[in-house]
Amino acid sequence: MKRLPAGALKALKIAHVVCAQVWLGSVVAVFFYGLHCFNSGLGGPAAAEMVGLIPTLYQRVVLPFGVAMIVQGLVYGLFSQYGFVRLRWIRIKWILMFFVMILTGAGSIRSVLETIRKLNAGEITSLAPSDGLQFFVFVAGQIALLCTITAISVLKPKDGKAGNGKTAAAN
Numbered sequence: 001m002k003r004l005p006a007g008a009l010k011a012l013k014i015a016h017v018v019c020a021q022v023w024l025g026s027v028v029a030v031f032f033y034g035l036h037c038f039n040s041g042l043g044g045p046a047a048a049e050m051v052g053l054i055p056t057l058y059q060r061v062v063l064p065f066g067v068a069m070i071v072q073g074l075v076y077g078l079f080s081q082y083g084f085v086r087l088r089w090i091r092i093k094w095i096l097m098f099f100v101m102i103l104t105g106a107g108s109i110r111s112v113l114e115t116i117r118k119l120n121a122g123e124i125t126s127l128a129p130s131d132g133l134q135f136f137v138f139v140a141g142q143i144a145l146l147c148t149i150t151a152i153s154v155l156k157p158k159d160g161k162a163g164n165g166k167t168a169a170a171n
């Protein structure tokens with residue numbers, strides 16, 4: 001496959017790092033918004049509307065940046081020397097990305113939709129932190145994995161040793 005020219009690779013890297021920042025930052029913001037919701041003590045339609053903003057935030061902000069990261073990963077894989085499976089740190093990034101997606105879709109979004117259903121059905125009369133426990137665990141997991149991916153990206157470890165970027169890039 002044809003390699004990207006150096007200038008395009010630099011532009012891709014800037015876009016990649018900016019998207020990584022926004023993605024991680026937006027998940028942290030969702031976590032704190034969740035704290036606000038589940039500590040509000042609100043019930044009924046007001047609570048359902050408040051919590052309902054969480055899936056909207058995921059849909060409008062978090063997921064588009066997640067998709068952008070996957071697209072950039074595909075571009076790196078197809079059009080650069082990094083490839084998909086050649087380097088261990090890239091393989092680890094793909095695996096961790098997969099788990100971030102699972103924790104997002106089957107984790108936090110699903111658990112918030114369940115909370116909204118319970119609020120609408122009257123099974124929860126007023127929000128308490130314990131109602132959001134699952135949600136917080138899933139979002140904390142996403143944050144932890146995204147921080148790990150960031151650390152792996154910067155350190156670019158190879159063969160079990162943490163090499164510096166220069167050594168690993170030349171790998």
Ligand code: HEM
Nearest residue numbers: 013017020024069073076082093094097146149150153154
């Ligand atoms: C699986 C999808 C991903 C692939 C294939 C991928 C691939 C890459 C590659 C090849 C580089 C080196 C770019 C260069 O030096 O020219 C890079 C850098 C970087 N990536 Fe990713 N990435 C992915 C996902 C992520 C995610 C999810 C994050 C963080 C949330 C992230 C954060 C970074 C950062 C911060 C750098 C810059 C590291 C540095 O040069 O010091 N990446 N990525």
